[in-house]
Structures are given as structure tokens and as C-alpha cells.
Amino acid sequence: xxxxQIAAAKCFGGQQLVCEHDSDACGVTMRFGLYLxxxxxxxxxxxxxxxxxxxCTEQNFITKAGAQRAAAELGVIxxxxxxxxxxxNVADAPDGAYDLGLGAxxxxxxxxQPYAAHYHMERYVAxxxxxxxxxxxxxxxxxxxxxGHSMGGHGALTLHLKYPxxxxxxxxxxxxxxxxxxxxxxxxxxAYLGRDPEVWxxxxxxxxxxxxxxxxxxLIDQGSDxxxxxxxxxxxxxxxxxxxxxxxxxxxxxxxxxxxxxFVASFIDDHLRHHLAAWQRR
Amino acid sequence: xxxxQIAAAKCFGGQQLVCEHDSDACGVTMRFGLYLxxxxxxxxxxxxxxxxxxxCTEQNFITKAGAQRAAAELGVIxxxxxxxxxxxNVADAPDGAYDLGLGAxxxxxxxxQPYAAHYHMERYVAxxxxxxxxxxxxxxxxxxxxxGHSMGGHGALTLHLKYPxxxxxxxxxxxxxxxxxxxxxxxxxxAYLGRDPEVWxxxxxxxxxxxxxxxxxxLIDQGSDxxxxxxxxxxxxxxxxxxxxxxxxxxxxxxxxxxxxxFVASFIDDHLRHHLAAWQRR
Numbered sequence: 001x002x003x004x005q006i007a008a009a010k011c012f013g014g015q016q017l018v019c020e021h022d023s024d025a026c027g028v029t030m031r032f033g034l035y036l037x038x039x040x041x042x043x044x045x046x047x048x049x050x051x052x053x054x055x056c057t058e059q060n061f062i063t064k065a066g067a068q069r070a071a072a073e074l075g076v077i078x079x080x081x082x083x084x085x086x087x088x089n090v091a092d093a094p095d096g097a098y099d100l101g102l103g104a105x106x107x108x109x110x111x112x113q114p115y116a117a118h119y120h121m122e123r124y125v126a127x128x129x130x131x132x133x134x135x136x137x138x139x140x141x142x143x144x145x146x147x148g149h150s151m152g153g154h155g156a157l158t159l160h161l162k163y164p165x166x167x168x169x170x171x172x173x174x175x176x177x178x179x180x181x182x183x184x185x186x187x188x189x190x191a192y193l194g195r196d197p198e199v200w201x202x203x204x205x206x207x208x209x210x211x212x213x214x215x216x217x218x219l220i221d222q223g224s225d226x227x228x229x230x231x232x233x234x235x236x237x238x239x240x241x242x243x244x245x246x247x248x249x250x251x252x253x254x255x256x257x258x259x260x261x262x263f264v265a266s267f268i269d270d271h272l273r274h275h276l277a278a279w280q281r282r
Numbered sequence: 283x284x285x286x287q288i289a290a291a292k293c294f295g296g297q298q299l300v301c302e303h304d305s306d307a308c309g310v311t312m313r314f315g316l317y318l319x320x321x322x323x324x325x326x327x328x329x330x331x332x333x334x335x336x337x338c339t340e341q342n343f344i345t346k347a348g349a350q351r352a353a354a355e356l357g358v359i360x361x362x363x364x365x366x367x368x369x370x371n372v373a374d375a376p377d378g379a380y381d382l383g384l385g386a387x388x389x390x391x392x393x394x395q396p397y398a399a400h401y402h403m404e405r406y407v408a409x410x411x412x413x414x415x416x417x418x419x420x421x422x423x424x425x426x427x428x429x430g431h432s433m434g435g436h437g438a439l440t441l442h443l444k445y446p447x448x449x450x451x452x453x454x455x456x457x458x459x460x461x462x463x464x465x466x467x468x469x470x471x472x473a474y475l476g477r478d479p480e481v482w483x484x485x486x487x488x489x490x491x492x493x494x495x496x497x498x499x500x501l502i503d504q505g506s507d508x509x510x511x512x513x514x515x516x517x518x519x520x521x522x523x524x525x526x527x528x529x530x531x532x533x534x535x536x537x538x539x540x541x542x543x544x545f546v547a548s549f550i551d552d553h554l555r556h557h558l559a560a561w562q563r564r
Contacts, residue, residue, distance in 0.1 A: 009539075009540050009542050009544040009545070010505075010507070010538040010539045010540065010544065010545070010548070011544035011545070011547065011548055012547070012548045013548070016544050063345065063346050063543070064345050064346065066348030066351065066547065068544070068547070068548075069348065069351075069547070069548075223292075225292070256292040257291075257292045258291050258292065260291050261345070262291040262292065262293035262298050262350070263291070263292070263293075265293065265294070265348065265350070265351070266292070266293055266294045266295070266350075266351075
């Protein structure tokens, strides 16, 4: 489980790293950004793994969200994996589309060809990456949360619902909450998982929460001027499912905000504090 | 003096804009980023113009520095112009070098060909842009400061020293303080201004402060692990000149920090507060 540090910069008294390693789950070298707050010099710290959206790499969150300031203040490790396997042998969408293949792994384990060879982002994020992190960094695995944006918000919600003992807290920005019912998700799930609706339901937050709610309080921020709100994101579907299932959800409609990292940056401090509060309740 | 808004995103309750306009100074369309804090809805706000470094556009500061949070809290407008004229008719370095031509205007008015046709960044930043801003935004011109990074730190120091009534406060991150004595500056000044050392002295902060110090308190942050520190930046030269000239200077050596925007983000809030304090003293 060797790890190579390929970049490091001091930031708010801690260290913003970029690391890479040979991934068993994906069968390629995977990169992630990792922010170590100053408190990590003195002992284990809680962590939030951030899952990014379509087209992103490990760079978007670490350069644009401005989360390191609050992470340094609160003593939280931030982990930002890439959004898909990459490399010369990794299949991309036949037409190079932005919403399938490279940069669009959707946090599932693909079973359909050609993606089944490498696209195992669920196993990577939920199983392999936590072990890699624990082996190399002072991470308190009992306080590990998931957050993310858009496709990464889908990843955060679904992987929390499926692995609540690994990711004990969760939040999301403008998540795709019902991929089985919207174009982005239908395209990706068809390509990665085939056509069985039962299989899709296992990767759809709205379906998952109906059958297996958790005792976590979920926080979602959604911009009211997000151009993807009504066709792709549909937070109303998840809110209704949470209410029916008894899942605690705080869904905040933020007036005037769009889908960009300017929106994420505006509320990321609230999300860090949300996770901190969730860990303290346990 | 028409202005076109080409992007807008709500951010920390204010608006992050990108605007463009036909520049008389540069003879091309110029872009700048502008953050309007929520307070700008109710009346004039003070402003800081940020000058970026080599290779940057108007995007780097607005996406990477995380300055909007404090600007929203303090009610400060942030302006981030591009670092050179651009366009099909604008000369670039013959070899496409990163440190001359496009993305490397050095905040001077070029007098040597081929750059003299469009590279008038001093006139653009110090004369034209303040007028454009005053015409379109609620900017309190009596409280307008300059800050910047690397080549932009050079621009901030020199343009404050030359135009202290326009830019009444100043700070810089890892500035090139003595361009006439270092390779980056010697290359750019030779190409833009010719070989006369008297002309160079008019664009060199260390030379300028010797003959025309201001009553401003200058704040400079410099990372101790900056790879450009000893060859290109040389803050020691400026510190000695300030001391000899009686110019107030706070030069902070920040241990372990490099030349990146992770360094800028770590201390940008201090710089906004430095400008606010300078305006309040007047």
C-alpha cells in the first residue's frame, strides 16, 4: 500500500498534499488531494472525504472551495479523490462526453463492459481509500464523514446510506438525489450497470433512503438559481423520501446561488461544522 | 465606456462578476473580475485592486484566493484585472515564454516595439480601470488600495508609490521588489522599455521608494520556502531601501510557505484588514 506524495504546500498552518497510489479497486494509479490541519501533528483527527462532480479531478475542491481555513480551525482532515479511474487503458465515453467515462465515475462499481474493467469507484471510495488513509495519516476512523457536490453529492448520500459505519456523517451540495429518474443518472447507470431497475435502486439515494435510512442528520444545500435544479437534481424527490422514511434531513434552498464552486465556498464552513456536530453527538 | 458582464455568480451574499470592455489604454478588449460585497447594494464601498502574477488571467485570484469571504464580512469590493492585453493582434514573446508578453505585462507602459502597440498596463490599471469602475460600480475612490502577488506585487508596490492619491493603501505577497536587479525584471524591462537604467528606475519599487516614499504603511508577506525568493524576489533589497527612506514597512517571513495561492489564501484576510485599517487612519 505504497503512497507517493506528488505535491505539498503549506496552507493555513497545515499541509495541502496531492498523493497517488496503485489502486487495487480500479487497477490504475489513483490521485487524491489531502489537507492535513496543524492539529494532525499532535494526534488523530477526524476526516471528511469530499466527492467531486462531473469533469472534476482531485484539484477542483482543493483549489476552489476555500475549505482549508475552517479545516485548520476545526482540526479536520479533508480528502478529495479523483472522480474516475484514468489512464491509457481506461475506457472513456465513445463520444468523449463530459457525463460518462473519464471524470464521471458516478461512485458505483461498473458491471457492464467496457467500464467493468476499471470503474470501481464505490469500492475505491468506501473500502480501499479509507484503508490507505488509515495506513498513512493520523485519521480517526470513528469520525469520518462524506460530503460532495452534484455527482459527488450523489456519491456522498449513497455511500453514507450503504456504509453508515464507515461514513458516520454526511452532507451535500446540489446533489443528484435520484439518478434513476434523471438524464445524467439514467445515462451513466445504463452504461455502468446495465438496465436492471433493481440494481439501479441500490445506487439511488432516494430509493436507498426509503429502505435503509440511517440515524445521521443529513444536510443539503441547494442553490435556487442552479441551472440543473429541476431536470437533474430534484431535491424534492429526496426530501419526500426522507420524510416518508423518517430520515432526518435539513434541505436549505439558498436563494440566488448557482451550481458553481462560488456556491460551495459560500457554505462549506457550515458543512464542516455540521460534520463536527454529528461526531460530537455520538 | 460601455461594460459587458460576461459572468455572474452569487458568492457569500454578494456577486462575483467577470466583465469586459474596450480599453483605450491597451487598444483591445480587457477583462477583469469584480467581487461586489452585499454592502454594495446600499452605498459606496472601498475597493482593493489585486494584480496577479506571471501566467495569470482575471480568473486566478477570484477562484483560488478565497478572498470573497472576508470581503463580504468587511464590505470591500475586489477587482482583479488580467495581467496583459490579449488578442490576435497582441505581440507575444517570440518563443512563447511564460515571463514575457501574454500574461506578463509587468504593469508598465511599453515603449519598445513590438510591445508598445498594446502593453500599457500601468495606464490601464492606474488611470483607465479606476474610471471604468467609478462609472459602473458603487466604489468609494477615496478608499482604494492595491495588492498583488509576485509580478503583481511589483505592480502593487510601484503603482502605489507612483500614484499614492489613487491607491492609498498597499500590500503584497511575494513581490518582485527590485525588477531592475533580477532576471525576470531585466528580461521584461529590456523588452518593454529598452536599456536606459533611468527609465527602469521609474518602475522598480526599491528605486522608487528611495526617492519618493509615501505615508502608507506597507505590508508584505513572503514565504520562506518560496523557490523564487533569493533569485527573483529579494525582499531584503526593498526592506533596506524602506529603512533608508523612512518608509513604513512590515515584512513578514512566513515559515514553510511557498509561492502558490495556498500561501496567498492563508494570509489574504490579514491583507484585507490591513487595507481597512489604513483607510480608517485617514
